[in-house]
Amino acid sequence: MSVSAYSERPAAKAGENNGFSVPWSRPRPKRAVVSARLVSAITILVLLAAWTAAASLQLVSPVFLPSPAAVWAKFVVVARDGFVDATLLQHTLASLWRVFAALIAAILVGVPVGLAIGISRIGRGVFDPLLEFLRPIPPLAYLPLIIIWFGIGEPSKILVIAIAMLAPVALSTAAGVRGVSRERVDAARSLGATRAQVIRHVILPSALPSILTGLRIALGAGWSTLVAAELVAATRGLGFMIQSAAQFLVTDVVVMGILVIAIIAFALEFVIRRVERVLVPWAGRE
Amino acid sequence: MTHLTLDKVSVHYDGQPAPAVERVSLDIGKSDSGRGDFVVLVGRSGCGKTSLLNVAAGLVEPAGGLATVDGRPITGPGSDRAVVFQNDALFPWLTARENVAFALRLRGVPADKRARRADELLSLVKLGDAGDKRIWELSGGMRQRVGLARALAAEPEFLLLDEPLGALDALTRERMQTTLLDLWAAAQVGVLMVTHGIEEALVLATRIVVLAPGPGHVVRTFETHFGRRYAAGEPIRAIKADPAFAAARAELTDAIFEGEAA
Numbered sequence: 416m417s418v419s420a421y422s423e424r425p426a427a428k429a430g431e432n433n434g435f436s437v438p439w440s441r442p443r444p445k446r447a448v449v450s451a452r453l454v455s456a457i458t459i460l461v462l463l464a465a466w467t468a469a470a471s472l473q474l475v476s477p478v479f480l481p482s483p484a485a486v487w488a489k490f491v492v493v494a495r496d497g498f499v500d501a502t503l504l505q506h507t508l509a510s511l512w513r514v515f516a517a518l519i520a521a522i523l524v525g526v527p528v529g530l531a532i533g534i535s536r537i538g539r540g541v542f543d544p545l546l547e548f549l550r551p552i553p554p555l556a557y558l559p560l561i562i563i564w565f566g567i568g569e570p571s572k573i574l575v576i577a578i579a580m581l582a583p584v585a586l587s588t589a590a591g592v593r594g595v596s597r598e599r600v601d602a603a604r605s606l607g608a609t610r611a612q613v614i615r616h617v618i619l620p621s622a623l624p625s626i627l628t629g630l631r632i633a634l635g636a637g638w639s640t641l642v643a644a645e646l647v648a649a650t651r652g653l654g655f656m657i658q659s660a661a662q663f664l665v666t667d668v669v670v671m672g673i674l675v676i677a678i679i680a681f682a683l684e685f686v687i688r689r690v691e692r693v694l695v696p697w698a699g700r701e
Numbered sequence: 702m703t704h705l706t707l708d709k710v711s712v713h714y715d716g717q718p719a720p721a722v723e724r725v726s727l728d729i730g731k732s733d734s735g736r737g738d739f740v741v742l743v744g745r746s747g748c749g750k751t752s753l754l755n756v757a758a759g760l761v762e763p764a765g766g767l768a769t770v771d772g773r774p775i776t777g778p779g780s781d782r783a784v785v786f787q788n789d790a791l792f793p794w795l796t797a798r799e800n801v802a803f804a805l806r807l808r809g810v811p812a813d814k815r816a817r818r819a820d821e822l823l824s825l826v827k828l829g830d831a832g833d834k835r836i837w838e839l840s841g842g843m844r845q846r847v848g849l850a851r852a853l854a855a856e857p858e859f860l861l862l863d864e865p866l867g868a869l870d871a872l873t874r875e876r877m878q879t880t881l882l883d884l885w886a887a888a889q890v891g892v893l894m895v896t897h898g899i900e901e902a903l904v905l906a907t908r909i910v911v912l913a914p915g916p917g918h919v920v921r922t923f924e925t926h927f928g929r930r931y932a933a934g935e936p937i938r939a940i941k942a943d944p945a946f947a948a949a950r951a952e953l954t955d956a957i958f959e960g961e962a963a
Binding site: 598599606607609620 | 855
């Protein structure tokens with residue numbers, strides 16, 4: 416069979432033209448990107464320098480502001496010997512476990528709820544006000560109630576984080592469902608899809624980019640709820656470590672804990688963006 | 702003989718003061734030996750072409766009249782009447798092959814069998830080596846051919862085409878016209894198509910139904926034969942260069958703009 420008779424060129428082939436400069440291609444505004452990064456790097460260096468200077472000149476007492484070297488030394492010590500009966504890795508894993516357990520719970524509840532909001536008017540009527548009610552409440556406000564209801568064990572901690580994650584997951588899912596192209600649904604129906612098949616084969620995959628964005632926001636929200644969740648009766652966890660250190664005025668551990676939390680949050684964001692690229696390579700290319 | 706029939710169909714959308722379509726009757730036949738009608742709806746904007754197609758598809762419920770397939774009322778969409786839209790409506794999370802195999806997957810056809818069938822259909826639309834391509838790697842014309850193959854995989858009696866070539870550039874559109882004629886001959890389906898292209902209607906149709914707005918109604922029906930001449934082996938350029946083609950185009954253009962204030 417002859418394809419050449421119909422030799423239309425693919426509209427956009429991934430990777431085409433990469434590393435290959437054509438004379439008429441306009442120069443990319445690379446300088447702007449580089450200089451923004453440069454400014455960020457300089458900002459961080461200046462802050463570090465100021466921090467070092469303030470600490471080494473004893474402008475501020477080490478109880479309030481330990482030096483970067485002291486924080487780094489503490490990092491090494493806590494990583495090796497631990498703090499409040501657990502090493503840094505154990506604290507980190509305890510926190511990560513809570514956040515991911517909460518994420519799974521938030522997905523299991525939030526995605527179906529978002530689907531219901533996006534698909535049915537009744538679903539929207541039931542769940543929309545509940546989510547709007549939950550969304551703006553700070554975790555510290557409902558923490559006491561959850562402890563009264565569910566005790567001080569691990570489930571309460573996971574629940575506190577999961578509640579913070581629920582709204583972003585559900586609302587992003589709902590937005591994704593509402594954004595599904597009418598024609599795609601109609602095309603599937605005219606190919607014989609039942610209602611359930613339309614949801615499974617068209618609506619869910621269509622909403623997936625939006626759901627993943629929701630997960631990214633949820634991870635951020637959950638991670639920032641961590642300290643509140645570990646406020647009561649925790650024996651391990653980064654939030655717990657920071658609070659214990661604060662009670663003993665071990666400021667270098669507090670600062671180190673804050674930095675570790677920030678770095679892990681940054682890493683999670685990076686990982687989930689990678690996951691997005693693998694799972695939904697079509698996003699933004701339609 | 703199988704018939705897709707609209708009998709005095711009216712369409713009235715919620716919240717609209719006037720109906721979009723009033724008492725339009727259409728019949729698309731398909732003989733058991735395979736040859737089907739190729740009915741093309743043309744007319745100015747707002748004449749209800751797409752509304753009628755959606756009634757035939759079962760996506761819009763008529764406010765009056767009856768839409769039937771072989772006497773059975775149409776109650777919803779079904780794979781006996783596969784639709785192809787202007788914007789391909791393909792699924793970007795699937796490869797071209799998986800898109801084509803979609804209807805078979807819905808029916809639970811085993812994976813190897815449906816992949817084989819999908820490759821056959823891709824070859825039929827001259828995309829035999831594009832099965833593994835992602836949708837965004839395909840040009841507009843290629844996408845539309847995947848859309849056609851996907852519709853044919855459902856083994857429909859009728860193909861409903863809603864301006865399938867409307868978003869393509871002029872050269873691609875011309876090539877796709879012959880692809881459509883080839884498919885129509887090969888796939889043994891009756892076709893109902895909506896288009897804005899006057900020449901396109903003449904090249905493709907066995908019957909052209911001219912609609913006028915306010916509310917949508919039929920003003921004229923032409924039986925044409927240019928598509929059959931192509932099917933008989935005459936080159937498409939020669940057909941379009943025929944003085945009879947030019948005369949038909951003038952007549953059809955007049956019919957479309959008849960009654961419109963100059």
